[in-house]
Amino acid sequence: MSSGLGSRQNPYRFWETFLSVSVVAVCLVLAWEGLIRWGNIHPILLPPPSQVLQTAWENRERLFQGSLMTGWAALVGLCLSVTIGLIIGILFSQFRALRIGFFPYVMFLQTVPIIGIAPLLVTWSGYQFRTVVYVVVIISLFPVINSVTAGLMATDSAGLDLFRLYGAGRIKTLLKLRLPAAVPAILVGVRTSGGLAVIGAIVGDFFIGFGGSHDGLGTLMLSWLNQQHTASLIAAMFASAAVGLAIYGLIHLVSLLLLRRWIRV
Secondary structure (H helix, E strand, O other), X not given: OHHHHHHHHHHHHXXXXXXXXXXXXXXXXXXXXXXXXXXXXXXOOOOOHHHHHHHHHHOHHHHHHHHHHHHHHHHHHHHHHHHHHHHHHHHHHHOHHHHHHHHHHHHHHHHXXXXXXXXXXXXXXXXXXXXHHHXXXXXXHHHHHHHHHHHHHOOOHXXXXXXXHOOOOHHHHHHHHHHHHHHHXXXXXXXXXXXXXXXXXXXXHHHHHHXXXXXXXXXXXXXXXXXXXXXXXXXXXXXXXXXXXXXXXXXXXXXXXXXXXXXXX
């Protein structure tokens, strides 16, 4: 009965969220337009929303193609990060010596500036699409490893005792108890990595865009920045935000499918 009620409430939650977001967006656009009109701000510094919209329409094909390139690089890199992160996180949770010895080096991925690594990747891999994917993997891998390791190690002790009582081995305990219990924590890390993946793809575009055939949003941003086309630059920024929202929505959909036993959707 309760799940049926939750299902009936779901459309109302959607429209409530949609209305709230729309009202905030309209207010921000009106405030932006008013700031330009009454603040005497030059369009090179901050163009009005109408000019950004017009520019986005004029460059719609380039923005669309750039969004596809950047989104595809982010998605491929994110999938690799999740796969690699799951493997490393499982190994860290099962073998204490590996966790103690290698976890500080995994943290290196989170602490070293990606701006410093990207030129090296270009030198080693060339001006190729795969180089952008490598940048995405490096910048989005740590949250997955961290969430997988923490989630697998936070398994309820009572459940572990029950599995030991029935003589379950390490692999069966991992597959039947630890992994299912760690799914919510893992998805938190994947959501974090989803946002970082888009950032990594744009950073990768900055370095390889002009040297190869890859023409993602980062390449367009850098080109329009050099030409001082502020309206086009802002349009590309909104396009990158749309790519990030699309990836986050995909992750959220997967989360709902995996967590439907635990949460009311």
